[in-house]
Amino acid sequence: MKKKSVNRLCALLCMVIVGVSGLAGCGQAAQPSKPDSNTAGESPAAKEESQADKNQTADAGDKEERRVSAMVMQSRNYPGLGKMITKLKEEENITVDLQVVPDDQYDNLLKMKLGSGECPDMIDYSVPQLYGLIDAPKYLADLTGEAWTSRLVNPDISTHDDGKIYSFTFKSFNGIQGMIYNKKVLEENGITNLPKTPQEFDQMCETLKAAGVTPILLPSDTWVPQIWMTSGFSRAFGSDEKSYEFAEAVLSNQAKLTDYPELAQVIDNYLSNFTKGYVNEDYLTVSYDSCLERLANGEGAMLYGTSLMVGTIEGTFPDAQIGMFNMPADFDQSDVMGAVYNSIGFSAYKDSKNLDTVKEIFNLWSTPEYCNLWFEENAGFPAFPDVDGGKMNEEVLKLYQEYLDSGKLVEEMNPILNDLQPLFSSTLWVYYLEAPSKGKMDGQALLERFQGDVEKYMKEKQAPGF
Missing domain, CATH: 3.40.190.10 (Periplasmic binding protein-like II)
Incomplete structure (x- = not known):
């Protein structure tokens, strides 16, 4: 396992935020200054460069x-x-x-x-x-x-x-991981404040459900549902140090996944949204693109994902009013946020x-x-x-700045368990999608099933400790 230095990551985040902090008010990522080729005051050098670009395009056919x-x-x-x-x-x-x-x-x-x-x-x-x-x-x-x-x-x-x-x-x-939401949908249903507690989150979902709006959208593309867990596991541990300690123990066979009840709690939190009727019924068949479209047009209110998805939605549906918040959860006692x-x-x-x-x-x-x-x-x-x-989305930048300043960003779990990457899409992520439909697989049962996959794989790799 490649263990990153926490101090090095913090230095990177500080470096990145320097590029955006001065622009947060206008929602821009760091941008170089450049002349406008359409202005009357265009410099001779800019004109010459523009002509060179045209010549290059014209000459492409000769290459x-x-x-x-x-x-x-x-x-x-x-x-x-x-x-x-x-x-x-x-x-x-x-x-x-x-x-x-x-x-x-x-x-x-x-x-x-x-x-x-x-x-x-x-x-x-x-x-x-x-x-x-x-x-x-x-x-x-x-x-x-x-x-x-x-x-x-x-x-x-x-x-x-x-x-x-x-x-x-x-x-x-x-970027960061959190609950992406349609601002207009919340406003139209009288939801003026974002939830700060798990109880307030459930109350918001119940309000949306009663109004005929799907509270949480989920596609059949397995890499999307798993974001709930890769973010949640790290949030449950509360710090990068504890996440890496957990990974070192599991990857050296000094501990099993089932030895950590907080992991099962994260999975059970995810599964509870299905039993409460908050998730779209066609989650086993609907595509990621369709879910983004539903979020943009108001058929659904929220989707748990990454800030990268926010940019994708806004680029594809420019009229959509999209925001992001850190979903409150019982498994996160420190109010930390997943970073990618x-x-x-x-x-x-x-x-x-x-x-x-x-x-x-x-x-x-x-x-x-x-x-x-x-x-x-x-x-x-x-x-x-x-x-x-x-x-960039102003709300995402504000959220990022808030959690960075307070030292409450934690690295998502996938890279920390990178030695198990070959198993993710073929087993673990499939289990996450299958578990709600099977009905009898709770967080602990799911972890027991994946632990068997881990032990078999690591033995085949002849990993130390296995």
């Missing part, structure tokens, strides 16, 4: 065509990514053949392609999670010496245990015949001309200091 393949999760096929791919074709004559894969099929397909030696040139995944899922040095190209790595705001995210970088990242920090210390990105297949072209793409994508496009409809914290992170 030799190159093609690379890439696979991306369906939920991350963002409009900004499409714009970057289009720009590559128009200016560099580089075609990216994109294979979009349903999220719940992605891990198995990726491992199958790697095993067969027929992997695409570019692989979409979050890091450091990818390093727990596969053997990065064996399958991924070493990008440590690439020029863009020296400009990374937070190189720790993409750095492997061996000290090398195997992934290009878009973000320096993936990872980033969406792409890696290069080590044996790609087009590796030089992929590296060229990553270098181009690290520039503001390309990377700004990614953030236009998906605001966040850029991996590079000169990139415009887009217009």
